[in-house]
Amino acid sequence: MDQGSGDFRDLQSIAATVRMDALRSICSAGSGHPGGSLSCVEILVHLYFARMRIRPDEPEWSGRDRFVLSKGHACPALYAVLARRGYFDPAELSTLRAPGSRLQGHPDMRLLPGLDCSTGSLGQGFSVAAGLARGLACGPASQPSCPRVYCLLGDGELQEGCIWETAATAAAARLSNLVAVVDCNGLQLEGPIDGIKPVGSLSRRWLEFGWHPLEADGHSFGSLEAALDEACSCGLPSVVLARTVKGKGVSFMEGIAEWHGRCPGPEELRDALRELEKGLRWP
């Protein structure tokens, strides 16, 4: 359940809708990445519905905050969030991965308004986000008008060496308008991250790279709000380590690495949607 005093029922309902959208679009495509899409839904919904300064009816507005989905394979969730936020008709979600679709298998900013960066090759989006943050910096970080750059990373993605090149670059340049969020679902394609390449304390690692690390429950809007409030005001490049569950919201997917890149069958989709529908109803 959500913590904090805020009323997040609207956001929770949106999150349930986004999960259903994402799974439906993956099934329309016949392929995609459900596990890591479902784990980052609250993060994306928080950013697009509660935090970022954006104008969905004016996607190229120069003063907007930017978002880079460095874990580009989670794009079914991002597409659903963009559609529900008003960037395009949710009916288009069913074209995911189809020939001629604007919804490519990994995000293509040249095709789809609302995307600030094409991504898909792990590690690269983060680097672009740091460059964007430098390019958009307009004086002191505390300046409220300065656009921020939010970048969502996977915890498996942190195994890419160039992530740490970027971490060092951003810290050296004190890019305080750069906020990273790590979707810490603990699983990568092959299995548990800790069984493949243990990372130890991520918080300490980021701290030693000169970042301001924060921890949050990645499925709690209250927790995300508190962490991101601090991230945006601390005057350093900051990272929110969001604890999440891979496949969140669908009981038979939760915590199972196999669902990283497996498309549900028709009956599995039906069962998943039945579960998620409950989230649409306010308590």
Added chain:
Amino acid sequence: MALMRAAKDGWMDGVIAAAGADPRVVLLDADISRSVGAGRFADAFPSRYFQLGICEQDMVGHAAGLALAGRVPFVESYAVFAAGRAWEQIRTTVCHMGLGVKIGGAHAGLSAGPDGATHQALEDIELMRVLPGMTVLVPSDAPQAEACALLAARLDGPCYVRFGRNPVPVLHETVPEVVPGGAEVLETGEDVLLIGAGVMAGACAEAGRILAGSGVRASVVNAYSIKPLAGEIICSLARGCGGVVVACDCQRTGGLFGAVAEALAVRCPRLMASVCVEDRFGASGDPAGLLASLGLTAERIALEANALLNRRRTGD
């Protein structure tokens, strides 16, 4: 004695001139500012010079972000690392988004000399040439390198400019005009066509003079724009002649030889010979000695031209 100057110095002149003309221009450096004289840029435009340290992959991604933010970013590293180590960032992040990142490949070819094989970029042209939307420029001297940097700044899309470290003869008295898909026709002659780029453009010109001494009339082309290639110019000169020799301090496979062969194969096939690096690495040595040891000389170009003409004569 011809005036000697390193192409890298012309490149930096061009980047500085581009920055003076366009406030969006910024320069990113991966710890080689002393090698390429980027201190001059940093002094002139301190707020537009970013020293990122030794991280070529991140530098290219960072530049992509700056391009998305409306800047015109130049990046520079040794060509081996700029084109090789950061290749996937250039492919997937820069080229796929069509971003105007300008990549300077320094110490290219055998100009890294004593540093040895690890630092001698003999594959950068081919690596950059296969990328959709990439412009690949290989200037022959300092003034042309300056022109290429200025052209890169004006192009909307990505551009790779390759240049050497050591002083080489200055072939142009002033900064020449360069255009994507352009080439300089240095000589016209109907017997044989010699095509070179970079340091080998001058060698082709010299080979033309050697051939003239024995009555062979050669056309000589400085193909500074390898992508797009000046296909029309090259085909029109090749059409009437007995063979084409391509010379470049890069691997034969996929480099300038490959580019010319691809163009001629579909339009006007001709006998061809390569004076390029033949599937091997370099080694430590002074650049001129290395070029000679790998057969990248004017004499060898002339020899290959005569061999082509003999083959044509004998129908071999």
